[in-house]
Amino acid sequence: MTDFQSLGLSETLLKAVASEGYTSPTPVQEQSIPPLLEGRDVLGVAQTGTGKTAAFALPVLQIMGRKRPQGKRHIRALILSPTRELAAQIDERFAAYSEHMDIRHRVIFGGVKQNPQVRALQKGLDILVATPGRLLDLIGQGFVDITKVEFFVLDEADRMLDMGFIRDIEKVLKLLPNKRQNLLFSATMPKSIAKLAGSFLNNAVMVDVSPQEMTVDRIEQRIMFLRKADKRRLLVQLIKDERVKCGIVFTRTKHGANRLVKQLDQSNIAAAAIHGNKSQGARTRALAGFKDGSIPILVATDIASRGIDVDGITHVFNYDLPNEPESYVHRIGRTARAGRSGIAYAFCDDSESGYLVGIQQLIGKEIPVESSHPFHFIGAIPKPGQKPGKIKEKSGTKKRPRHQNSNRGRQNNNRSSGGEQSGRPRGGNRSRNNRGNQNSRGNQNNRSNRD
Numbered sequence: 001m002t003d004f005q006s007l008g009l010s011e012t013l014l015k016a017v018a019s020e021g022y023t024s025p026t027p028v029q030e031q032s033i034p035p036l037l038e039g040r041d042v043l044g045v046a047q048t049g050t051g052k053t054a055a056f057a058l059p060v061l062q063i064m065g066r067k068r069p070q071g072k073r074h075i076r077a078l079i080l081s082p083t084r085e086l087a088a089q090i091d092e093r094f095a096a097y098s099e100h101m102d103i104r105h106r107v108i109f110g111g112v113k114q115n116p117q118v119r120a121l122q123k124g125l126d127i128l129v130a131t132p133g134r135l136l137d138l139i140g141q142g143f144v145d146i147t148k149v150e151f152f153v154l155d156e157a158d159r160m161l162d163m164g165f166i167r168d169i170e171k172v173l174k175l176l177p178n179k180r181q182n183l184l185f186s187a188t189m190p191k192s193i194a195k196l197a198g199s200f201l202n203n204a205v206m207v208d209v210s211p212q213e214m215t216v217d218r219i220e221q222r223i224m225f226l227r228k229a230d231k232r233r234l235l236v237q238l239i240k241d242e243r244v245k246c247g248i249v250f251t252r253t254k255h256g257a258n259r260l261v262k263q264l265d266q267s268n269i270a271a272a273a274i275h276g277n278k279s280q281g282a283r284t285r286a287l288a289g290f291k292d293g294s295i296p297i298l299v300a301t302d303i304a305s306r307g308i309d310v311d312g313i314t315h316v317f318n319y320d321l322p323n324e325p326e327s328y329v330h331r332i333g334r335t336a337r338a339g340r341s342g343i344a345y346a347f348c349d350d351s352e353s354g355y356l357v358g359i360q361q362l363i364g365k366e367i368p369v370e371s372s373h374p375f376h377f378i379g380a381i382p383k384p385g386q387k388p389g390k391i392k393e394k395s396g397t398k399k400r401p402r403h404q405n406s407n408r409g410r411q412n413n414n415r416s417s418g419g420e421q422s423g424r425p426r427g428g429n430r431s432r433n434n435r436g437n438q439n440s441r442g443n444q445n446n447r448s449n450r451d
Helices: 011-019 025-036 052-066 086-099 117-124 132-140 157-162 168-174 191-200 230-240 254-266 280-292 325-332 353-363 404-416 436-439
Strands: 042-045 075-082 105-108 129-131 152-155 180-184 203-208 219-225 248-250 273-274 297-300 315-318 342-348
Touching: 011 052, 011 117, 011 129, 025 042, 042 052, 052 086, 052 152, 052 180, 052 404, 075 168, 086 105, 086 129, 086 191, 105 117, 105 132, 117 132, 117 157, 117 353, 129 297, 132 157, 132 168, 157 168, 157 180, 157 191, 157 353, 180 191, 180 219, 191 280, 230 254, 230 342, 248 353, 254 297, 273 280, 315 436, 325 342, 325 353
Parallel strands: 042 180, 042 203, 075 129, 075 152, 105 129, 152 180, 219 342, 248 297, 248 315, 273 297, 315 342
Antiparallel strands: none
């Protein structure tokens, strides 16, 4: 199969695909579209950037176009996504692909007022894209009915579980009708995801676009060893020397992202942060500025980065190495898109060498070392025989008190945000719990400071 027509798509969808500039299907599209059109369930191992949105959106639209139910529109397809950005991105793709069809779609997520979403739901929808928190909230209020869903998509399943949404997913599954077509996409396939898939997929077709295949030759990778204190100076030097116009910098925590944006501003580099503590308006403005070129540098955490789909990204900086090797592959996949080339720099200090070992084991090769920079530090190089490992926690970290009220506010805010961990208590709890939040902020692995 070398073109979309051979996949069995209708003329209407082929016209939409051509308008988007697609010439040939990606591997995940080539392997997913035919079985989905046949009514089969699909279990896919693929990351954002592989073309998986089209892999499920095009079959969903074609199946829905075959028969139009009588009466008021009801939700026939439900796509569940972990983050606001990714949900919005999926909805945008449905808009593009259904341009020549009589299809109503809507995205709902937390962090914004629900009234416009409720009005759209009341008018009747064919396709709903949602984050778990807002979906269950509106179901509980009686505004969403998913009992007639014909097609259910669970996207970024591994990230869903990482964010603690397993119970929400189980609640949604219980509300869906037994007879439906299912698709699950996940960047990785640990036992927890396999168990989840087995709970609702029926005789599914396996589609595997492995992480190793995503480290394409077009991405030039470089690892740079240095002290943690020198990371900012090296980043500023690289951005200025290489005149980066469109680059993403990945940090491990929300607090680190905010701090880095301020430091870049002090060096006359325009940047914006995107993470779970940012309001939806701030996140939307940051993405818009990044896409139109007015903001050349986007500083993001891993969860918030899901849904950032910009073809012109030339540079990816792993300012902090991820503790999950698969996240590294996902990060560098932000560049070298649409046939372009790109470069991915990774900074490694002496506390992150174990992370680097895990990353190189996953991709099956050693990342070339760039040692000519002025901050090269041999103490950060992994030792012979070193095993993958986590960053060492500072002594006394585990003894820090956990403020129960602060945690309760944190959980409530997670649900209201519709898919992003916020870590900030609401209302009257804010001042009362401020001290507890400050104490916990120092721990890099603390949930309140993770995205």
